[in-house]
Amino acid sequence: MAVYTEVSDEDLNAFVAQYDLGAVVSCKGIAEGVENSNFLLVTDRGPYILTLYEKRTRREDLPFFLGLMEHLAAKGIACPLPVAGRDGQALRELCGRPAVIVTFLAGMWPRRILPQHCAQLGTALARLHLAVADFTMRRPNALSLGGWKELYGKCAARADEVAPGLRETLETELAALEAHWPAGLPSGVIHADLFPDNVFFRGEELSGLIDFYFACNDFLVYDVAICINAWCFEIDGSFNATKARLLLASYRKVRPLSRAELVSLPWLCRGSAVRFLLTRLYDWLNHPPGAFVRPKDPLEYLRKLRFHQTVRGLGDYFLDEDTPSPAGS
Numbered sequence: 001m002a003v004y005t006e007v008s009d010e011d012l013n014a015f016v017a018q019y020d021l022g023a024v025v026s027c028k029g030i031a032e033g034v035e036n037s038n039f040l041l042v043t044d045r046g047p048y049i050l051t052l053y054e055k056r057t058r059r060e061d062l063p064f065f066l067g068l069m070e071h072l073a074a075k076g077i078a079c080p081l082p083v084a085g086r087d088g089q090a091l092r093e094l095c096g097r098p099a100v101i102v103t104f105l106a107g108m109w110p111r112r113i114l115p116q117h118c119a120q121l122g123t124a125l126a127r128l129h130l131a132v133a134d135f136t137m138r139r140p141n142a143l144s145l146g147g148w149k150e151l152y153g154k155c156a157a158r159a160d161e162v163a164p165g166l167r168e169t170l171e172t173e174l175a176a177l178e179a180h181w182p183a184g185l186p187s188g189v190i191h192a193d194l195f196p197d198n199v200f201f202r203g204e205e206l207s208g209l210i211d212f213y214f215a216c217n218d219f220l221v222y223d224v225a226i227c228i229n230a231w232c233f234e235i236d237g238s239f240n241a242t243k244a245r246l247l248l249a250s251y252r253k254v255r256p257l258s259r260a261e262l263v264s265l266p267w268l269c270r271g272s273a274v275r276f277l278l279t280r281l282y283d284w285l286n287h288p289p290g291a292f293v294r295p296k297d298p299l300e301y302l303r304k305l306r307f308h309q310t311v312r313g314l315g316d317y318f319l320d321e322d323t324p325s326p327a328g329s
């Protein structure tokens with residue numbers, strides 16, 4: 001369960017007293033999530049989310065994340081809005097951690113992903129990309145090629161404990177990615193972690209996006225690649241082309257993709273697979289015994305990577321266009 005820091009009633013009451021939110025009615029730790037400590041906080045004014053930022057979220061990045069949520073909410077994107085205290089500040093400290101209260105978003109993330117979820121995801125992602133066009137803060141993607149190599153360096157010696165040959169696979173793939181990584185594609189702020197557990201639906205309708213704590217500047221179409229990996233594979237590891245086609249088609253209706261972006265997709269999918277394979281591998285190898293947060297399976301992303309390595313062109317995913325092959329490097 002993702003509550004790394006316990007908050008006493010006394011500390012909580014003193015914290016909430018700095019806001020115009022009335023008194024605390026209840027505060028319960030939220031089991032989901034892996035990065036930060038989250039609580040469902042109910043006050044006289046209704047439900048909120050209290051987040052205490054833990055190890056991987058850097059304090060200096062918080063103004064970017066909070067500013068981004070404020071910007072998106074002002075543009076009509078349904079996402080949590082940081083709540084300011086009476087002093088006008090949203091970011092403060094609780095139990096030695098940076099902490100914020102954000103608005104509660106109604107909805108549930110889809111446990112079973114249907115094609116129509118992917119269609120709505122494509123629309124929401126493209127709207128997000130349009131909405132950030134005039135967001136002026138920047139945060140370079142620390143989890144791109146340079147960050148992957150650094151993570152690989154920390155994991156290489158023990159990678160084969162998780163899967164025989166994994167070290168060599170990663171080494172070869174990182175070299176291939178470095179040689180083929182695209183340049184000059186349209187860039188902007190991307191969510192960078194838009195997995196199903198970060199997208200809420202109310203009934204059939206997408207109701208909001210959460211968890212902007214990996215958001216950064218990168219190629220916009222890289223966000224599409226992350227979503228293809230996170231949403232368009234079945235539990236048995238097979239690629240669901242229908243879901244990918246719907247995701248892409250609905251995205252392109254809102255924000256058309258250039259040919260250069262489309263042609264780059266297979267390499268971006270490979271890169272995105274490596275990104276999540278590496279962070280999961282690192283967490284797997286550095287998981288403290290007895291910790292209550294279960295690390296996510298790195299091998300799920302090794303299987304996705306292997307699929308993308310077999311792709312000969314965009315037609316293997318979802319498009320009929322005859323495009324250059326990214327495979328065979």
Ligand SMILES: Nc1ncnc2c1ncn2[C@@H]1O[C@H](COP(=O)(O)OP(=O)(O)O)[C@@H](O)[C@H]1O
Nearest residue numbers: 030032033034035036038049080103104105211
């Ligand atoms: N604004 C919000 N409204 C409603 N629920 C939220 C909100 N933010 C987080 N949650 C709940 O907390 C869980 C963990 O949040 P998340 O931001 O994904 O955590 P982490 O960054 O630690 O992975 C979500 O799955 C959801 O249940």
Ligand SMILES: N[C@@H](CCOP(=O)(O)O)C(=O)O
Nearest residue numbers: 033034035193195211276296
């Ligand atoms: N989505 C990442 C892990 C980050 O978890 P989240 O709860 O912050 O979405 C993965 O699946 O590896």
